[in-house]
Amino acid sequence: MTHQAQPTALSYREALFKAMHDAMALPNTLVFGQGVNDHKGIFGTTTGLGEKFGKNRMIEVPLAEEGVTGICIGAALNGAYPINIHIRADFVLLAMNQIINLAAKYKYMFGGLFDVPMLVRLVIGRSWGQGAQHSQSLQSLFAHIPGLRVIMPASSGAIVDSYAHAVQHHRGPVISLEHRLMYDLTFERDHEPTVLGKTPFSQRRVRKGNDVTVVSTSIMSLEARRAADWLADRGVSCDVIDLHCVSHIDANVIMESVGRTGRLLVADTSWQPYGVGAEICRIVCERDPGALKAPVVTLGMAAAPCPTAKSLEDIYYPNLTTLTDSIAKLVRGKADHGIELPHERSMADVYKRFKGPF
Amino acid sequence: MTRRCEETIVRIYPDDEMKTPMHMSMGQEAVAVGVCRALGNNGDVVASYRSHATYLAQTEDHGSFFGELHGRVNGTADGKSGSMHLADIPKGMLGSTGIVAAGIPVAVGAAFANKQNSPGRIAAAFFGDGATDEGVFWESLNVSCAMGLPMMFVCEDNDLAVHTRKSHRQGFNSLVEVVKKYRCSVYEDDTNDVESIYAMTRSAIAQIIAMGTPAFLNVKTYRYLEPCGTTMDSDAPYRRAEEDAYWKGRDCVALQRARLLANGLAEKDVVAVENEINAAILASVAAAKAAAHPTPQQLYYGVFYEAP
Numbered sequence: 001m002t003h004q005a006q007p008t009a010l011s012y013r014e015a016l017f018k019a020m021h022d023a024m025a026l027p028n029t030l031v032f033g034q035g036v037n038d039h040k041g042i043f044g045t046t047t048g049l050g051e052k053f054g055k056n057r058m059i060e061v062p063l064a065e066e067g068v069t070g071i072c073i074g075a076a077l078n079g080a081y082p083i084n085i086h087i088r089a090d091f092v093l094l095a096m097n098q099i100i101n102l103a104a105k106y107k108y109m110f111g112g113l114f115d116v117p118m119l120v121r122l123v124i125g126r127s128w129g130q131g132a133q134h135s136q137s138l139q140s141l142f143a144h145i146p147g148l149r150v151i152m153p154a155s156s157g158a159i160v161d162s163y164a165h166a167v168q169h170h171r172g173p174v175i176s177l178e179h180r181l182m183y184d185l186t187f188e189r190d191h192e193p194t195v196l197g198k199t200p201f202s203q204r205r206v207r208k209g210n211d212v213t214v215v216s217t218s219i220m221s222l223e224a225r226r227a228a229d230w231l232a233d234r235g236v237s238c239d240v241i242d243l244h245c246v247s248h249i250d251a252n253v254i255m256e257s258v259g260r261t262g263r264l265l266v267a268d269t270s271w272q273p274y275g276v277g278a279e280i281c282r283i284v285c286e287r288d289p290g291a292l293k294a295p296v297v298t299l300g301m302a303a304a305p306c307p308t309a310k311s312l313e314d315i316y317y318p319n320l321t322t323l324t325d326s327i328a329k330l331v332r333g334k335a336d337h338g339i340e341l342p343h344e345r346s347m348a349d350v351y352k353r354f355k356g357p358f
Numbered sequence: 359m360t361r362r363c364e365e366t367i368v369r370i371y372p373d374d375e376m377k378t379p380m381h382m383s384m385g386q387e388a389v390a391v392g393v394c395r396a397l398g399n400n401g402d403v404v405a406s407y408r409s410h411a412t413y414l415a416q417t418e419d420h421g422s423f424f425g426e427l428h429g430r431v432n433g434t435a436d437g438k439s440g441s442m443h444l445a446d447i448p449k450g451m452l453g454s455t456g457i458v459a460a461g462i463p464v465a466v467g468a469a470f471a472n473k474q475n476s477p478g479r480i481a482a483a484f485f486g487d488g489a490t491d492e493g494v495f496w497e498s499l500n501v502s503c504a505m506g507l508p509m510m511f512v513c514e515d516n517d518l519a520v521h522t523r524k525s526h527r528q529g530f531n532s533l534v535e536v537v538k539k540y541r542c543s544v545y546e547d548d549t550n551d552v553e554s555i556y557a558m559t560r561s562a563i564a565q566i567i568a569m570g571t572p573a574f575l576n577v578k579t580y581r582y583l584e585p586c587g588t589t590m591d592s593d594a595p596y597r598r599a600e601e602d603a604y605w606k607g608r609d610c611v612a613l614q615r616a617r618l619l620a621n622g623l624a625e626k627d628v629v630a631v632e633n634e635i636n637a638a639i640l641a642s643v644a645a646a647k648a649a650a651h652p653t654p655q656q657l658y659y660g661v662f663y664e665a666p
């Protein structure tokens with residue numbers, strides 16, 4: 001048995017590059033996207049792969065989101081594994097017809113005749129003046145649709161393992177929402193969350209605790225970890241679950257945790273109405289609402305399009321302070337919980353070596 | 359004025375007070391200025407995210423321009439839009455959008471309404487050659503030609519979509535030849551000369567009004583700066599040295615300045631006007647920096663059309 005040395009730490013960007021490289025090393029993979037072969041290579045995640053594997057498989061496409069998505073579906077029907085990349089999740093809205101009316105239903109509608117194995121990579125462009133049309137976090141839209149598998153990788157390990165699983169084992173369409181603010185963060189392999197299930201699409205435990213269950217997505221899982229670390233030093237123990245796959249949630253994982261803690265906070269990257277928080281509440285309420293000792297708390301973006309002005313953007317997104325405060329209130333059961341809060345206005349300031357525009 | 363505004367942006371952007379992506383018009387200004395001047399007060403305009411020149415040509419208002427780029431309440435949208443969504447209803451600037459080609463059918467809708475309500479008023483959509491890859495461009499062209507709308511399509515053809523050339527993206531050799539098959543009049547210009555573009559647009563307007571059919575203007579031009587951002591990327595692999603030199607050798611602002619001098623204007627008079635413009639721009643920047651940030655209450659205002 002040969003053993004390939006794995007690096008002990010990878011940035012999110014490096015993980016994406018590795019995932020794309022490993023996918024291209026398989027003969028049936030095709031990558032479609034605007035800018036995949038230019039010198040910026042989708043933020044460095046496809047750079048040089050066209051040269052290495054051929055530009056007939058790393059395919060620079062016209063601006064034709066709906067058409068290209070349909071082309072991916074057709075190629076998938078005929079034995080290819082297409083990966084379609086959009087540098088902003090917002091641009092995939094032009095392709096919703098193909099994704100929802102075709103890709104998601106192709107197998108079922110034809111009585112199981114077809115598989116549509118494909119991966120759609122979407123980048124959430126939060127912060128730094130990205131504004132209303134370059135920053136949306138659209139997971140609930142996709143997760144609502146039967147037939148789609150929607151993931152939000154929150155670490156380098158989650159990228160590498162999930163993309164390998166998608167390409168090699170999963171036979172249906174996978175929508176992955178990557179977070180732009182994480183691209184430059186480095187994740188150590190030894191600190192990866194624990195996978196709570198059989199496949200890399202399963203939920204993950206970021207931190208074990210008994211006072212409160214924090215269910216989070218994408219970059220909010222990083223925030224939840226920071227909040228939990230802070231609170232652990234102040235006598236509050238958080239059970240943090242990174243949802244990872246928002247379309248397929250293992251109810252047992254949620255119920256086991258809520259059963260122990262009796263308190264639930266959901267921190268999502270998107271709007272709350274009809275969102276991840278609502279879905280987690282459905283899971284709990286349908287199974288054992290009595291497990292809750294206090295009303296559920298959810299956090300997300302303000303229910304408005306994203307404003308560009310920094311002064312508004314800073315209050316548009318929940319930050320470490322609001323998250324920590326919300327957890328403390330929930331656990332202590334009162335607003336004046338007496339727990340010191342970390343002082344941080346804007347998460348973007350912390351995570352960002354990234355400073356606009358792209 | 360447009361050029362000076364953008365030169366100012368290039369200078370002060372690194373101060374990081376304008377926290378918004380910048381899609382710069384520099385090099386391409388003749389298109390917006392020529393077309394918007396020709397429309398005068400009798401046109402509605404929808405622009406792409408590369409909206410600076412179009413906005414400034416249509417409104418001549420660098421005060422709210424810089425206010426918006428600084429995210430302040432004296433901007434076009436109280437700081438909510440940043441550089442990608444500039445608008446001004448009284449001046450006929452019906453918006454600019456960050457989604458490629460998305461504004462084109464909106465302009466068609468404006469043309470439709472004008473046909474009913476404001477005979478003689480024209481709607482113009484500005485977009486890049488990349489936008490013509492998109493299905494919605496063709497749908498919009500088809501609808502306007504089928505319905506005979508007072509609509510002007512203005513393609514700012516810089517050959518590039520981000521870093522990718524037309525030849526790589528389009529399965530035909532000449533957009534103009536394809537569009538000629540539609541029931542609309544087609545115009546072309548590759549002079550980078552604002553007066554030539556102005557004259558062409560005047561003819562197009564006359565034809566739209568006389569024939570009741572749309573016009574399509576394909577104007578060749580050149581983007582000086584990176585696709586998004588304020589630096590020159592002449593060394594990037596997608597650039598071609600000869601092309602760069604060719605277009606910078608016929609810079610639209612330099613062309614017009616030379617013409618003014620050749621027409622007998624004194625150098626000192628031109629300089630005086632330039633100084634006046636520069637001073638006014640600096641005043642706008644100062645006013646923007648002095649203006650208030652939007653209040654937290656502003657966050658939810660306008661979401662569902664509620665009263666202020």
Ligand SMILES: Cc1ncc(C[n+]2csc(CCOP(=O)(O)OP(=O)(O)O)c2C)c(N)n1
Pocket residue numbers: 034063065091094408456457458485486487488489490514516518519520585
């Ligand atoms: C629907 C959509 N797809 C992709 C993008 C990303 N994008 C932004 S600008 C651009 C190139 C557009 O080129 P063109 O229309 O020629 O305009 P130019 O930038 O040259 O002015 C692309 C692909 C987008 N904003 N919207």
